[in-house]
Amino acid sequence: AELKAFGHPVVLAFGHEANGDWYGYGYRHQAAAAYIAAYRKVHDVITAAAGADVTWLWTVNVPVGKQTLPPSADWPGAAYVTEIGVDGYDWTGKETFAAEFGPTITAVRKLGSAPVLIAETSVVPGADAAAQVKGILAGIRANRLLGLVWFDADKTAFKHTGDRHDWRLQDDPAAEAAFRAGIRGFG
Numbered sequence: 360a361e362l363k364a365f366g367h368p369v370v371l372a373f374g375h376e377a378n379g380d381w382y383g384y385g386y387r388h389q390a391a392a393a394y395i396a397a398y399r400k401v402h403d404v405i406t407a408a409a410g411a412d413v414t415w416l417w418t419v420n421v422p423v424g425k426q427t428l429p430p431s432a433d434w435p436g437a438a439y440v441t442e443i444g445v446d447g448y449d450w451t452g453k454e455t456f457a458a459e460f461g462p463t464i465t466a467v468r469k470l471g472s473a474p475v476l477i478a479e480t481s482v483v484p485g486a487d488a489a490a491q492v493k494g495i496l497a498g499i500r501a502n503r504l505l506g507l508v509w510f511d512a513d514k515t516a517f518k519h520t521g522d523r524h525d526w527r528l529q530d531d532p533a534a535e536a537a538f539r540a541g542i543r544g545f546g
Contacts, residue, residue: 362409369409372478373401375418376446378428391432398435418444418478421463430466437471442505444478450524452483452491456498464502476505481526488534496541506545509538 362369377394380387384394402415417440419430445463464475477499482491499507513525528535 360408362405362413366412368412368414370414370416370442371405372416372418372444373398375416375444375478376420377433378430379420379423380426386426386428386432391428394433395435398433399439402435402439414441415439416442416444416476416478417473418446419463419467421445421447421459430463431470434470437473440471440473443467443471443473443475444508445475446479447477448480448483448510449491450483452485452487456494456501460498460502464504474505475502477507479508479510481510481528482534484525484527484531484534488531489537492528492534492537493541496538496545 374382374384374394374397376382377385377389377391377398379385382388384397398417405413417435419433420427422429445460445467447459447463449459460477467475477495480495482488482495495507498504509528511527511529513527513530528538
């Protein structure tokens with residue numbers, strides 16, 4: 360009801376990265392069928408109450424060793440997904456866009472015709488950060504993706520995760536300049 364009263368389009372992502380084992384609703388914690396049923400139930404309840412101004416973003420993580428399932432394992436079905444998100448980080452600072460995101464983009468495009476975006480990413484600060492930023496933005500263009508959501512946070516003090524990276528662009532002038540230059544022309 361609040362979404363409907365808001366009166367503007369909203370993008371909702373429910374249970375992102377369920378193909379990974381780091382959330383209680385994800386892989387190894389819940390059966391994929393339980394996640395899919397929950398996703399569909401939330402979708403149906405909110406869609407009935409809020410109407411057509413809700414875009415449903417279903418998001419998976421890129422492969423992380425044995426911590427992830429293929430995207431198809433949690434696919435709720437094309438009727439429940441408006442856009443497909445892919446989350447991924449290059450923890451080494453050396454991966455190419457194609458290596459990090461390519462296989463997952465290919466896999467999710469086989470699931471349905473919904474447009475794809477990078478729903479969460481950033482780069483490791485350092486000497487290669489500007490090149491990494493350029494590669495991500497070039498990969499988005501080359502793969503005709505909707506765009507991206509940049510994760511711009513300092514996780515060094517987060518207690519719930521082992522991630523101690525400072526993912527903020529503003530702490531790396533070269534990476535920030537590459538980002539600013541690279542997003543010019545995105546529509």
